[in-house]
Amino acid sequence: AQKVTQAQTEISVVEKEDVTLDCVYETRDTTYYLFWYKQPPSGELVFLIRRNSFDEQNEISGRYSWNFQKSTSSFNFTITASQVVDSAVYFCALSEAGYSTLTFGKGTMLLVSP
């Protein structure tokens, strides 16, 4: 069975601070995909990134970066110089190869204050 754990329920930071959202996953498959989604107050889930299990290269996209470590089953997400618009709930998700089904964590609510 697959499982995603986001231990941080809520994080509060002040604008321009860096913040890291943790994600730990469990799966028996050797081929799988990891995702991060953002859910702003409007409610729509917005896709941020997908990573497959064979690609452990870290990725940077603007102020966002992701650190994938198979040895610790973690896929952490860092926002550099946070902004108020980053305030949202962030979900980490897992999908096993060949299946579309996403297993989501419970989410981390990020509050960025001015």
Place this chain on the structure above:
Amino acid sequence: EAGVAQSPRYKIIEKRQSVAFWCNPISGHATLYWYQQILGQGPKLLIQFQNNGVVDDSQLPKDRFSAERLKGVDSTLKIQPAKLEDSAVYLCASSSRQGPMYEQYFGPGTRLTVT
């Protein structure tokens, strides 16, 4: 390109009543998903369609929930009769094809409150 449309956005019903939600996916997307998101939790897949066929409905409470996608485009999710624990946001998503390589695009959701 228009996104995934859902209606209504909000619905309040009493327990034991019935309710239906509608979803219009992105044009040309063959795969459609319904998720249930209970407050404070991540979305949970209820059912997945590929065109008008069901691919996965293993987590759909079939005694009270039903869903259809008759012409392989729009979809309707129904709850009959509703229970208090059905209070949640119901999200519809679509992707061009099946599989984790194809991004799922989500609609704004329908927030259901059962009193």
